[in-house]
Each structure stands twice: as structure tokens, then as C-alpha cells.
Amino acid sequence: MTDSKRQEAETVTGGPPDLVGETLDGRYYVEQKLSSGGIGDLYLANDKPALMSRRVVVKVLQEKALKDEWLVTKFRQEVEALTRIDDPGVVGLLDAGTLPNGHPYLVMQFVEGENLRSVMRPDRGMDLDDVAEIWQQVTRTLSAAHDCEVIHRDLKPENIMVRQRPDGSWQVKVIDFGIARIRNSLVAPSTVTGKVAGTVSYMSPEQIEGRKAFAVSDIYSLGVIAYELVTGRRPFNPETTFQLSELQKAVPVSPRALRPALSRAAETAILKALAYRAADRYQRAREFGDDLARALREDDEATRPQAKHDEAAGRAPDDRAGLNQSDIPTIVNEPTPAPNAEGAKKESAPPVIVPGSPDLAVGSEALPGENLRRRWFRLVGVLGALLLLAVAGVVAWNVYFGLLAPERSLTYWLTVQRMYDGKPLGESFNATGRDYFHTGDRFFLNVAVGEAGALYLVSEGRDERGASEWNILFPTRDNNQGLSALAARQNIKTGWYRFTGSTGVEQVWLIWSTQPIAELDAIFRDAMADGVVHDPGRLTQLQEFLKQHQASPTELIQDENNERAFLKGRGQVLVRRLDFSHKAN
Secondary structure (H helix, E strand, O other): OOOOOOOOOOOOOOOOOOOOOEEEEOEEEEEEEOOOOOEEEEEEEEOOOOOOOOEEEEEOOOOOHOOOHHHOOOHHHHHHHHHOOOOOEOOOOOEEEEEOOOOOEEEEEEOOOEEHHOOOOOOOOOOOHHHHHHHHHHHHHHHHHHHHEEEEEOOOHHHHEEEOOOOOOOEEEEEEEEOOEOOOOOOOOOOOOOOOOHHHHHHHHHHHHHOOOOOOHHHHHHHHHHHHHHHHOOOOOOOOHHHHHHHOOOOOOOOHHOOOOOOHHHHHHHHHOOOOHHHHHOOOHHHHHHHHHHHOOOOOOHHHHHHHHHHOOOOOOOOOOOOOOOOOOOOOOOOOOOOOOOOOOOOOOOOOOOOOOOOOOOOOOOOOOOOHHHHHHHHHHHHHHHHHHHHHHHHHHHHHHHHOOOOEEEEEEEEOOEEEEEEEOOOOOOEEEOOOOEOOOOOEEEEEEEOEEEOOOOEEEOOOOOOOEEEEEEEOOOOOOOOOOOOOOOEEOOOOEEEEOOEEEEEEEEEEEOOOOOHHHHHHHHOOOOOOOOOOHHHHHHHHHHHHHHHOEEEEEEEEEOEEEEEEEOEEEEEEEEEEEEEEH
């Protein structure tokens, strides 16, 4: 990671005007603006020809996107993709044109309903019968797209629209083919390779690695969505995209562990779609849909009632298996012999030994040495109780004083500028650090603190030659007057930096203290000439400090919706390593 001379990213202005109230091409009256995406604005309009009136959605390419040839090409290819696919499950393309100011637009069918995300239950997903119906429609639509040599590349619950009809059945539409890959495209002979396009959480392994996406890549994304539909959670919850690429090699938690009523056949279908190797997945989306729908609709009277009972009890369906009847000890109450006719003394009953228990006898008379054993067991019990009390006291002491320590927290986020051929690609955006960045992308780090204290940011990365290098990010000579001390509710941002080197992880150490740390102030002050810690002695001091404090417990919460990350902990000093993954173009 190297300094990029703190040059601000180019700002592009002059986007298309708000079209609300305008009539496009003499027929599409724009009623309201729906949203503004990365490259296009969506409007709700009313199509008013002579004999009919209907609602439509108008998508207009933004000004900044017009300056990027790749984005313009993808907009034109979205028109080609929607024209190619003739399937009721794809939102229909109605028209396309160009505004007087040169901005291209397309007119699409207005889809009533809501996206799949909004109907999913975060705790358990959806009803399995509903999943079966929806899934069969989604996968048949994707097979139709693949047959037309169109790869969606951005499948996620937000891009699947659903509407439940009055009779309870579902209508499904797949939307947003904005970054689709089209084979043998008439618009462009090929797409730019090396771009990581899509939503990271739903990308296939090959997409994350920047390789071409194929039909099996969409099927992997479908596997992620199916897992989420039946369990209420995604199969992976990484902190970075680099970590995600490692987790994808094996699904850590099986679907049935989270949804016991799920059949083995349904679980097998989902895990096959999530296979790390593309060759091990389903090769056709429709085959995946048919297998999963069939498994979800199975009504096995011998297993489904018990599975539902197990699910209600919160245990896995096979918890009761694995214990043979012969393993269960049986205790038989032997009858006591009746006294003899002469009134002789009654014989004691034979001892009954319980399999697996200590060698204790049950009878009217004690066995030899029994009293000694009982005393020994009592002594062991007393010592065990004293030990437990001691442990409980230590734990209570730590908990008591740990709870007394006030919780400290701060907020951080990245501002990233994508770069392509040395030029800004679109507008800068905020991220928590889970995204997969590209080598050459520019960024700065924002930190917001609630209370007064001292902040230090230092990165552990590689220089242009691949050698290890430690760079100070904050404080620097040009930032906060070189001081680590911050006032309460102060926000700071570092200078602009670049991701450099080959594919890997940039490690940024964040240190927050209630008071400035003299040792760190000295290290940072000596490195302010060029922002690099050169002195071996200072570098050893820094590494020893991080090693000493990195074990301090901290909690990192990443809010992707609000593009913010929250670091929490207790104590005078919080230390956390932040990992930012990037890939060579």
C-alpha cells in the first residue's frame, strides 16, 4: 500500500435532469423516481397510447456512465439480453430510445409485488412448499436465459420479484440483467475480462477470482439463495471477500442442521449447487430446480411427522439414532426370598450391579471395603465442590470488574474509487471492507469517535517490489497536525491510498486509546518524513506493542446496509487488525 500523493478523485457532475413530469417520446409520462443505482436511474411512468394505459419502468443511463465505454456497452447489452430471452419469468422489454440530451433509456414491464428478500423470514426462511413453487419457476427462467447464451451474473433475492396471487400461488420474475454476460453478442464481440462484477455474497468462486462466468456460475448463486430460503441465513458469513473465497471450499453448516424438517434429498440438491468445483455442480438450472422442488414436496409419512416434531423440539432429525437397545442398562428388581418355616434369619438379596456405574452394591449388607470407598467418594466430592467454588469466584471476580469497565466504541468505513486503465470508473462509494477490491483502486479510511482519545492507523503490506512495508496512515504530517489526540465526536479521514501488488490482503491495524501513547507517538513521529517505518528498532517496538495488545477482546459489527463498521471493546486500549482483500486485474 503506497501513498498516491493525496490527489482527490475526479468528480463528475452534470447528470441527467429529474424527469418527473416529463413525457418521453410523446407517450411515457414520468410519475415518480423509484431509485438511483450505480449507473442508471429508475422511474415509474405511465404509458398512454390511444387505446390503453399501463404502468412501465423507465431506466435512464446516468451522465457519469456515459464516460465509460464498458458501462455503455453493458447498458446496450441489457437491451439485447431482454430481447433474446422469451420467457414469462423475465421482465419484458417494451421499448428503448435516446433522450434529447443523448442519454439512452429503456422501457420495461412494471412488475407488481416485492422482491424475494422481503418475504423471507430471517429466522427460518420460507415455508418449504412455497420455496418449491418459487424455485421451480426461477430455475426454469434461468435455464431459458442460459439457452439463449445469457448469463445473469448478479442473482440475489433483491433481483427476484414475487407476487402471491389471491389463490395462494406465486408469480415470479427475474430482473436486472444490467451486468449480464452475453455470448456471441451483436452489441460487442466480447466483454472486458478481469472485472469482478456482481454482489460478493452471492458470487461463485470463479467470479470472485475474476474469471469468466458461465451457466454454472449462476447455478452457484442460486445455491446460495436456496440455502438462505430454507434456513433464513446465508451459508457463509465472512469478514472479508478473501475469507469468503476460503470458506466456499466447504459449507461449514449443513442446511438440515438449521432446518431439521428438510429432507436429505433437498439438502443434497442445495449442497450440489454449492460445490466449489464448477464441474461438480448441476449443469442446468432447471435440473437443480426440479430436484429441489421434488424433494421439498415429498410427503413421506414415515419420516416427515417425526421430522416436524424434531424441528419443533429444536434438535436434529437423527439425534435419537445411534443408541442400540442393547446399550441401555436394565435393572431388574429381584424378589426377596420368603423366610423359612423355622423362622430362620432371612438371607440378604444378591447385589445388583448397574452397567457403567461405579462398583457400588445394592443390598441389605455392605460389601467388604464399602465404608472406605464411601469415605473416599465423600472426600472427592468435598474437594470437587471447593474447586468449583474457587473457579466460580475467579470467574465472578473477572466478570464483575469486566462489567465495571466502560464499553468503548468507534465507527469506520472505507471510501473507494474504482480505477480502470488509470482513470476513475464511476463514482466513489462507501464500504465496510467486505468487498473484494482491485489492485489500483484508490481509497481513504474514515473514522468517527464518540469520546476523546487517541487514534493510530498503520498498514502492514507490500511495496512495489513485494517487500514487507509498514505505512502510517494516521496521524501523518499532513493530517490532524501530526497529532494522535482526537476530541469527542471528531471525525477524521486519511489521505488517498492505492491497493498495490498482486492478489492478497492489506492489513490495517487500528489502535484506539483513552490517552495518547508516548511509545507510538515517537514511532509515528519518526516515520512522518515519507510515511514508512524504516528504523528496525522502531519497527520492533511497533510489532511488540501490537503483539501485546491484539489479544484484547473486541467485537466488530459490519452493517452493510448503512455501509458502516462498528468496533466495540472494554479497557483503556482497543487494538484490531482490519483485513482488506484485493485482486490483481
